[in-house]
Amino acid sequence: MASRAPAGSAQSAVGSGELGPQELRVLVAVGEAGGFSAAAGVLGLTQSAVSHSVRGSEAKLGAVLFDRGRSGARPTPAGERAVAHARRILRLYEGLAAEVRAAAAPGGALAGPLRIAAFRSAALHLLPPALERLTARHPGIRPEVRVVRELGAGTAGEVAAGRADLGIATLGGSADIPAGLLSGVLVEEPYALVHPAGHPDPKALPLLDWDENCGSYTREWWRGQDWIPRATVKAEDDGMVLTMVERGLGMAIMPALSLSGAADAVQITDLGPERPTRSVGYVTTREQAGTLAVQALIRELRAQRRPTGTGA
DSSP: OOOOOOTTSTTOSTTOOOOOHHHHHHHHHHHHHSSHHHHHHHHTOOHHHHHHHHHHHHHHHTSOOEEEETTEEEEOHHHHHHHHHHHHHHHHHHHHHHHHHHHHSTTOOOEEEEEEEEOHHIIIIIHHHHHHHHHHHOTEEEEEEEEOOSSTTHHHHHHHTTSOSEEEEEESSSSOOOTTEEEEEEEEEEEEEEEETTOSOGGGSOEEEEGGGTTSTTHHHHHTOTTOOOEEEEESSHHHHHHHHHTTSOBEEEEGGGGTTOOTTEEEEEOOTTOOEEEEEEEEEHHHHTSHHHHHHHHHHHTOOOOOOOOO
16 A cells, blocks of 8 residues: 655655756746746747746745736746756756766767856957867867856856856956855956057046946056046947047056057056056856866966056
8 A cells, every 4th residue: 555745745846846957947938038928939838838837836946936917927036046046957957968978988078068258358358269279179169158248247147147157257346246156366467558659648638438447446546546537438348448549539547358459559558566457257156166168168267378468
């Protein structure tokens, strides 16, 4: 005679908190599509199947995950956490077979996608050499790089939300790294004064700035420099600032990565021993830090030379 599982045991659906891969996929699809009908289309399911799955997940987790309305479904704060964790767990499922095959194969060749979030200058100048060496050693790796502005959650937020395996971020600035993530410094890059080449008095030029630079590690240093005026021109990003300097529209104080490949029309002047610096590093999750692909990428990034472009 078969025995019954007692009420409230691990076999009880309500409050168990154990979601299967398909339930996780449904949560991610609803969170990204913004509604049950749209998620059903993405997953090839009926709307009722998606709705049933979400209700089951909410019962298991003991929390409302989505606010339903005429315009669709929006994640609640609990739902945002659930979707982020679901992405991260699904990513581990995706990488499981590749990790096992790499560990078993002679030479340990890695394969599969490697999702990276980076701010603009890191994506242009820091990542490419590292990815070139990484893919030469592991041709099966498929890097997927997304440029993310270092505003708000920035690249670290992409990692925390499960949309990236590793982020290249500015560390030690005004934005804290989300709890539970691991980070490490890759390079300390100095700031320099950049101005039109040959200008007789570059410090008299208007100051150019960009949004991602505001509230950064340089501000305390800036406040102590009586020759630096308030920024009169704001640009979209550091690349636009550099172009405006090339055109003779002003001067700027920029980090070395942003100055990589600067044109001859620009002169780069060292700011002296007290110059500000910023830390550029990687951010990843604890689970991704244990994967072979992320470990291999970090090794290649650490092998990078110090960025140039500070001039004399």
